[in-house]
Amino acid sequence: MELWLGAINLGFLYAFMAVGTFITYKLYSFPDITIDGTFTTGAAVASILIFDGWNSFLVVPVAFLAGCMAGSITGFIHTRFKIEGLLAGILVMTGLYSVDLHIMGKSNIPLLSKRTFISVLSDINPGLPPELWTMLFLVVLVLVFWILVSLFLKTDFGLTMRATGNNPVMISAQGVSVNRMKLFGITFANGLVGISGALIAQYQGFADIGMGAGSIIFSLASVIIGEAILHKRSVFLQILGVIIGSLIFRLAVALALHVGMDPNDLKLITAVFVLLTLITTGALSQEATGNLRKIQKWLQIRRNRRITGILLIIMVFGFILFRLASTGAEESRKVKIGVILANNSDIVTKTRDGFYRELENLGYIDGKNCIILEQNAEGDIPTNLTIVDHFLKEEVDIYVPISTASTQAALNKVKDKPIVFATVANPFVIGAGTSPDAHPPNITGVYGASPIGDLLKIFRMFYQGEVTIGTIYNPAYPNTVSNLKDMKQALQKDPGIKLVETTISGSNDVYQAALALISKGIKAFVLINDITVFNAFESVVRVSGNAGVPIFTCDAERLADGALIVYGFEYYASGMQAAHLVDRILKGESPRNIPFEKYALVTLGVNYDIANILHIKIPPGVSEMADARVKNHKLIKPPLKLPDGKKTEEPLLP
Amino acid sequence: MIVISRLCKIFNAGSADEMIALNEVNLTVGEHEFVTVIGTNGSGKSTLLNAIAGNIVPDAGKITVNGSEVTAKADFQRAKYISRVFQNPFSGTAPGMTIAENLLMAYNRGRHSYPVINLNAKLRDYFREQLAILDMNLENRLETIMGSLSGGQRQAITLLMAVLRPPMVLLLDEHTAALDPKSANQIIKLTRRFIKEYRLTTLMVTHSMQQALELGTRTIMMHHGQIIEDIPEEEKKFLTTEDLLCKFEDIRKTEKLTPEMIEILKNQYA
The missing domain is CATH 3.40.50.2300 (Response regulator)
Structure with missing residues (x-):
């Protein structure tokens, strides 16, 4: 039950964003990509304030304002500098990534022990299952929201907004500044997206820099589903359709997971679904000629939109009911x-x-x-x-x-x-x-955390005296930043090593970053664990080979990939x-009494092939200690076996 | 009252396609005057209307409406004084909204719209009364979506919207050109009625000589960005469409037969 209730709750929470997209996309025909960034902005602002002890409901209007600010920039760029809407959105979205990161101060803010609206709700829960209780609250919240937004769009101002999107020439002749209305609409819509971000961060218990990715497509899908189901002119029904669309979309995601589909495929399916609907809806068909019209005729979705929508709902709910009915009759539990x-x-x-x-x-x-x-x-x-x-x-x-x-x-x-x-x-x-x-x-x-201090000790067996090393990292990941902190701490004990660091924001930057480090005269790359860098490890290896500068790293898996020395934990053993x-737990022990364990196995690996290529002599001490070796393109590594004590609190190296 | 002095507009200045649309145009349209504008293609009549409405910014010159200068103001800023009806019957109304909602936009023309719901029963009754004037059985279709109406019906509503709050100046830009003859007649009838009833200062561009002569208190003829004829009401009464055509013919002749061409002709017949 939790899966479906959870999906419905997410659907309600995303409804604010979907209504925002309805305003930009349906009223103004302006697909606003800004929301990918704004969603995170709302979450970032809300979580940092909650972290500081703010009331969890009070942060929602603040997140709304933050969203409005972001949206107003897109609106301003679009209306004042006549930059195409899509491009304006991309510009602001890209910029927002840095802004969001600055707001949060790190890439992830946990709200677990903080007072979110979820924890406030659970305090007054009369004894219902938590998800159901949350749902009841959200039903009321979204109901109020639905009525308010619909009424707003029925006011003189709301009508002017709708008319602006519908016929800018006409509304301009009625004395309305099209630019000003557009600016307002985009601003308001992004404010709504900010609300979604603030609520979802609290619901899931954390804010993360990457949480907004793909929002626009999911949002568009919700709007389109809603339109298919309730293809009505009335504003009330249109907004209701969007909310239902958001629910159905989240249920579809849950369903996909339920039947064991790869969530990655879901993104492709969503994109294709949105594309097909765009092809078949009115916006395009006015200019549709030749082949496009043939495709539309073939798909016939336009004419049968409502039927398609109803079928979709029946399928989703039918499947859910079927599953709920069938879960009762289960064999003895394993x-x-x-x-x-x-x-x-x-x-x-x-x-x-x-x-x-x-x-x-x-x-x-x-x-x-x-x-x-x-x-x-x-x-x-x-x-x-x-x-x-x-x-x-x-x-x-x-x-x-x-x-x-x-x-x-x-x-x-x-x-x-x-x-x-x-x-x-x-x-x-x-x-x-x-x-x-x-x-x-x-x-x-x-x-x-990775044993960077010990890696540096091994490094010292290669290079003595004053030496410069380089490292590359993505500051967006908290793990990476904490690894870097450990590295700097270890370096304080060894002032002879000078560290040059380069930051990147994506795997594509790694090659250039590596070259930049070479130009600063580093003797070796000492890489901390960073998934972005490791995704582009080949780039570092290429630079390393060309410049004759070896790679030392904490990830044991990189030995065969071209690192000279690896010294790291065995995740396999983890x-x-x-x-x-x-x-132990299944045998009856309570996890309460089991302390967290540190990784038990560490591997020192030496790549002799790389040493040959770079003309580096492996010190005998290192050779002796090595657990794994690469020689003549062959990885020689003893089978992993956990030590009996399974604890490695003490330093691994003397 | 509109006063236009030394208005100039050149399109694609400096390029091979350079076109002088308005060449030092001076025009004064008095209070309650109804001026029809005729002219050849590219004579500048539409540009003149667009400059008054604020859709294009003139290169030089000055436009004042009822004493206040509007030359540099944007179109939406002039909407307070000026109403427009476009040639395209679909330009003047929002197709996705109801008739009542469209009328509300016109009802609020030139004023701030606030987040309050003004479209109440009283206002609907008023709209119904106004729609009845059109005599198209639209008075009971307030909730009909504009997009489902015919071009003639939409143009009639556009016209009604233009005068719902009687403006200081009404601009009509060949507003019957895209309609079938029957609808065009209806619209002309309504135009005449509204202008008379509200005593509107009007500028109407038209392609039809007949319309130009039948309607209005004054007719101006434009050519090459200049006003070449200004026919007052007294004179209009005696003028026929043939007379007007003759005037055009005269221009054509003088234009085609440039000195060089006359030279060529002379040589041919010599």
């Missing part, structure tokens, strides 16, 4: 393990593989004595939340989120089932307790550790 992956990076998949292998070693066979459910958010942050909802509905017995974003989602939603996280750099910054022993009663897991924790 223990259900829900694995949530935040993305497809090496680190995450290695952890998962290790987890599965060790689980099997411990006697848990999928389908036989346990059921393993796995879903991947593919890097989309809100999807983590929907996955958790899905698992709640599936009555998963133990949650295994891998990586920080998934853990954050599970932490927020799962209150009465154990959570065992794996591969989280710092669980304390996302609100999972204050120390390995003092943590929420239902959560435990495996964590640790998964194995998590499997042991799951085993």
